[in-house]
Amino acid sequence: xxxxxQSPGTLSLSPGERATLSCRASxxxxxxxxxxxxxxxxxxPRLLIYGASSRATGIPDRFSGSxxxxxxxxxxxxxxxxxxxxxxxxxYGRSPRTFGQGTKVEIK
Amino acid sequence: xxxxxxxxxxxxxxxxxxxxSCTASGFTFxxxxxxxxxxxxxxxxxxxxxxxxxxxxxxxxxxxxxxxRFTISRDDSKSIAYLQMNSLKTADTAVYYCxxxxxxxxxxDFWGQGTLVTVSS
Numbered sequence: 001x002x003x004x005x006q007s008p009g010t011l012s013l014s015p016g017e018r019a020t021l022s023c024r025a026s027x028x029x030x031x032x033x034x035x036x037x038x039x040x041x042x043x044x045p046r047l048l049i050y051g052a053s054s055r056a057t058g059i060p061d062r063f064s065g066s067x068x069x070x071x072x073x074x075x076x077x078x079x080x081x082x083x084x085x086x087x088x089x090x091x092y093g094r095s096p097r098t099f100g101q102g103t104k105v106e107i108k
Numbered sequence: 109x110x111x112x113x114x115x116x117x118x119x120x121x122x123x124x125x126x127x128x129s130c131t132a133s134g135f136t137f138x139x140x141x142x143x144x145x146x147x148x149x150x151x152x153x154x155x156x157x158x159x160x161x162x163x164x165x166x167x168x169x170x171x172x173x174x175x176x177r178f179t180i181s182r183d184d185s186k187s188i189a190y191l192q193m194n195s196l197k198t199a200d201t202a203v204y205y206c207x208x209x210x211x212x213x214x215x216x217d218f219w220g221q222g223t224l225v226t227v228s229s
Contacts, residue, residue, distance in 0.1 A: 030213075031213070033213045033215070035215060035216075037153075043221070044205060044219035044220060044221050044222060045153065045205070045216075045219050046219075047215075047216065047217050047218075050211075050215050056217065088152065088153055090153070090216075092213050092214050092215050092216070093213055095169050096155055096171050096172065097143075097155040097214070098155065099152055099153040099154070099155070100152070101152045102152050
């Protein structure tokens with residue numbers, strides 16, 4: 001199984017600041033099939049990024065993804081109040097599909 | 109508008125069975141594979157399994173933790189995907205989500221709001 005490790009566990013930032021989230025895989029992710037999801041309390045996950053760097057439909061351009069192989073990054077260029085949430089990475093290239101444990105972005 | 113609505117979650121005793129439903133609307137259900145995920149209280153997301161469209165044989169894949177106990181099926185005439193859960197354990201307590209899969213690799217683009225399954229005596 002491909003294990004995904006996200007860091008940091010919690011990121012305390014102020015609105016307007018830049019957020020950088022990391023996702024490291026235990027082995028290379030096939031064809032960079034790496035996605036990022038946002039989840040708010042009591043809500044379903046929302047797809048942000050797929051294929052490591054492609055934004056999903058309707059996602060603001062302040063969200064960007066980068067990386068390849070085993071190291072991936074989600075960047076939120078300027079945090080808006082609605083961006084404070086938990087973010088998960090997922091590899092979907094190989095079964096079992098696996099997720100990172102999540103990074104919580106909280107208001108400082 | 110794509111919508112996925114899960115139902116069937118409830119309190120159930122260990123060892124019993126339960127069937128969850130995922131009712132889809134706003135897209136041609138037949139054309140898509142469907143997946144189930146779960147999230148235990150305060151924990152991260154876990155993939156449960158998926159079912160391909162009947163155009164691809166309607167075949168299924170499962171996580172090791174549920175293989176042999178859980179079965180995913182679909183009724184394209186009703187636009188519903190099912191998750192049959194047998195021999196339930198306390199460790200199966202979670203919110204269960206269904207999602208639509210796009211791309212050959214199985215990327216989840218839309219998710220339902222989830223249904224809570226509590227396994228407890």
